[in-house]
Amino acid sequence: MSLAQVSTDQVKDGLSARIDRLRPELERIGRDIHHNPEIAYEENRAVGWLTSLLREHGFEVSTGVAETPTAFTAIRRNGDGPAIAFLAEYDALRGLGHGCGHNLIATASTGAGIALADLLESHPGRVVVIGTPAEEGGGGKIRLIQGGVFQSVDVAMMFHPDARTQVPHWALAVTHLNFEFTGKAAHASGDPEKGINALDAFVLAYNGISMLRQHVKEGARLHGFIKEGGTAPNIVPDRTSGEFLVRARDRQYMEELVQKVKNIFQAAALATGCSVKLSIEGEPYEDMRNNGVLAGLFEENLRKLGVHPVEPVPWENAGSTDMGNVSHVVPGLHPTLAIASAEVACHSQAFLQAADSLRGYQAMIDAAKALAMTGADLLLDPALVDQARAEFRRPS
């Protein structure tokens, strides 16, 4: 073993011990966020707890960045060197609280940032913890990208709790489409010929989308629901509305599918005599680009901690995340660590409990350590940052 390796190992042992000492505070905040769920763009208390801990550890904190009250950046720096960002999500699911475990993401990234910043005393660079609200719809990271927050960042890393531990993470591009059909009400028995049936229009559209599903590329997903389907069985429904998500493995194909889905809605309107209003909610989420250099370092660090990821199956169980958008702007890392057994689904009651369990907090600590250790690899050897960026620039 070379001297350099010995010293890198010692540095990593030091980071690990630092995070163990931070554990009570990280767990307390993780629990507070879990017990006080705040949905997209309302995460005021979570931001308060995280930023006060970061301030206590010498970070320069700016809240309300990118004109978003619940977004923040926390920075510690020493001259010029790699800028390593850890992303903290903290929004809850509407109606389910922290059933996606973002409380653990927030504290893992904050802990990683605090520990890694100690290294700045001897190595130039910047450690940035970025508070990214509204992942569960709302696209907080997209606002931060548009606000220029990632312009001065070299790599962006986070972990996500899951039912399995997997380092590369695949996420689909997604567009959120809202629809409204308007017809004409009439007595469904007395005057059916005078009615224009908005429910028929929806059923036609739903069946059209179901047929399209047979002819899409591998991995595409089309799913949605109806919010308003009528008011009484003896009234021809004059209004239906709902939402659909269109997902695909890349943005270009997703956009092709969005156009096809829009055509189906238009066709259903034409067939029934209804009018249709279609609108896209927010900005699309992009697919996740995995950076092999970052993933390789993180996996090695995870194994050092005795945590062994499963063999990744590309695109298996893929959802979507606004971290995908970040991964198109800077080299990104979004591994998962298991906090529950394999049969537990994310966004469920069981997952909600796992996000506030001993196993959940252990995964948070392991993730904080592996993230900080990966940051140390980059600060100690900035050539690795160049490698990650060179891979990022190559077309995927």
Ligand SMILES: [Zn+2]
């Ligand atoms: Zn989620």
Ligand SMILES: [Zn+2]
């Ligand atoms: Zn999530």
